[in-house]
Amino acid sequence: MLYLQADNCWRENKNHCLLCYIGWLVERGVFKTVELSYFFIGHTHFGPDQVASRISVCAHCTDIFDREENARILRHAYTPELHFEHLDDVANCQDAWFPHKSEKGQRSYAKVRGSAIRKINLISSVRHFQVTMGVDPKPEDEAPKHRVVYRVKPDAPSAWSLPAPLFWHSPSGLDDRKFGGSLVKTPGQTLKAVEESEKGLQAARARVPQASYDRCMYDIERLRNPISIPFHWKDGGKFKKELQRETPPEVRALRSLIWGQALTALTIHMFLSSCAGYGGRDRRGTGQPVCEQTVHERQ
């Protein structure tokens, strides 16, 4: 079971795209149930806020010249150590899951428009979602009734609503090509940011080491010419557990045989080495096992 906790922000967290991804995980059998909860307005600070606070304190009293230094210095801002990773590319899931987009940029969740997920009404008024496999009480067609369903509740003490189907059609059957290139802003959208960044960097030129300056210029070049790459999730985003399930039974049997033999050999090796260290090997040349020597010496 997976619990997810996020801010109540519709743009990034509380939207159909994230629910579609979660439903996709449940449908593929990665998790049996996923619970997605959002904080109410004016919530107290939670874990990530605490980490952000420590990062802020650490950054306040340190010079940070480039992105690599950023990761190197700020990783020690919190205990336990933070693990930094740079995001270069973001998969374009929305185009695959809700391909239709109006002129104003609004997505359509209608079945006829090719949307994978159904529209969830009053999404802004609920704070808890539970996505699981269940029985659809009102099937509309002859499709199997056991499918991904979701339940909602407005706050923690309330009871879950009745289950409702999440998908029009499964997103699992989608071709990787439908995902399109990774999502980056167009050069026109980043133009202002590039101009500001260049001016800011030039103003601080004298205080920055040459190597860091070169790295910053490289980043500005990335801002000026963002590159969109094809869908980059390895194996279409599938996990190893799923890939194991998909392999033919003969191959799986062969693999398990090899693994079984390797494990048996390793266990025997550990057992023998343990015995040798404990009482099997006569290290003193007395003809007695070491454990008996110990008993004898104690007497």
Added chain:
Amino acid sequence: MLCFARLGLLDPCFRKTNDALQFPENFMHIDWDGTTQLAFGYPHFKESTHGEDKAKQRIANHLNIVIVAGWKILVYDNLDYIYQGPDLTVELLQRTLKKYEEVYLLMCVCVCLTPPPSGKLFPARRVVSSG
């Protein structure tokens, strides 16, 4: 904390975290948030000079903090050319689950190899004093 959770006295959010800490094989808890901590992006200086206070935005750097209960804290940083939207959240989750999967599989193998706790098969070695 565990006894509070059993009595139902714990806040639901902490109860879920507690479940993930106590029973990692059954539960997983992830919370995440985004932040931008460097005021003007980087290069960032601890001392600002005269003239810099005219707020020249340098290279903006966004941080996304992901905490997996009982495992580790991941921080994903990205530049300004990536949209801050649902795709970014999905990407974060996908990457985090992929990383966790590697550890989980490794953990499963280690569990298989762990000797039984009883002292019969692998007894602790006795230290023999030379004197």
